[in-house]
Amino acid sequence: MADNDDPGVDLHGGFGDDTEQLDGEDIMEDDPEVKEIMMGDEVDDASDEQRSNIRGSAAKNDEEAIIQCGTSAGPIAMRFYRSWSPHGYDRATALFERGYFDHSHFFRVVEHFLVQFGIGYTQDKELKAFSQSTIPDDPKRPDLLPFKEGMMSFAGSGKNSRSSQMFIAYDGAGNLGQSPWETPFGHVTSGLENVKNFYKEYGDMPPWGKGPEQGPIHSRGASYIESEFPLLDKFETCSVQRINQSGSGEVKDANVVKNVAAEIKKANVVNKAETKDEAPSFPFTTLLILSSIVVSVLLGLGYVRKKRKKFNKTT
DSSP states (O other), rough: OOOOOOSHHHHHHSSSSTTTTTOOOHHHOOOOHHHHHHHHHHHGOHHHHHHHHHHGGGGGTEEEEEEEEEEETOOOOEEEEEOOHHHHHHHHHHHHHTTTTTBBBBOOOETEEEEEEEOOOOOHHHHHHHHSSOOOOOOOOOGGGOOOEEEEOOBSSSSTBSSSSSEEOTTOOOOOOOSSTTTOEEEEOOOOOOOHHHHHHOOOOOTTTOOOOOOHHHHHHHHHHHOOOOOOOBEEEEEEEEEEOTTTOEEHHHHHHHHHHHHHHHHHHHHHHHHHHHHHHHHHHHHHHHHHHHHHHHHHHHHHHHHHHHHHHHH
């Protein structure tokens, strides 16, 4: 399939030629509000709710995250930006932090188009429910378009449909970014060659290719992929480092701050313990000195009395 002119990455795969799938133009026709958001070039064109969300999260919009993952094809590193897509950033970063993607497969690998992933194998009911819940769409970012190789976004199926599935763009994905769920939230910063080397001979999902279908991945988990599509690549484990950009441009590592705070707390505990142990030493020393003075005074008084008695006897 050489012509990858997909108007939107749908959760169910394909290139937008399924009449049951909603692409960006369908949604714009059905929802004037979404059309206004998608066609506008500025945040002012967003809805009142979206503008409110943006204002409410302005203090956090400078946060970024560095995600480092091992994969069966080699390590990759990604960087996410909250300023690009606040809701998308929050969800993506949280999923990586909670290990949702660990050991899950890159189940849709289409040459010159994209790599799709995001169906985890967790047995944690709370995490699974979190991954299946949806988040609001973020305002479109025409300033970040067209999609460049390595850019990342969510897959979706309609307005406010983003949950856990996302994709990494290949070199032929320049037409992406028009659907309401396709606001970029980050990009691959290293290991892109490993991403490009993911096994892709299975192609897209049926009927567009011979790759795995999503239903059995949900119902059978890793066993379905490993038994029927054993060559697909997968994640190993990932680590996340959140950072904040201060007004001066200084990078503050949240983990470092946390460790420093812990060290300070530990130091305070030690200091308190030392102070507690040393507390009796000051009054004891003072008491010893005072006792010596008192003894000296008493001895002096005794000596004076003795001299006085001797003087009285003499006279």
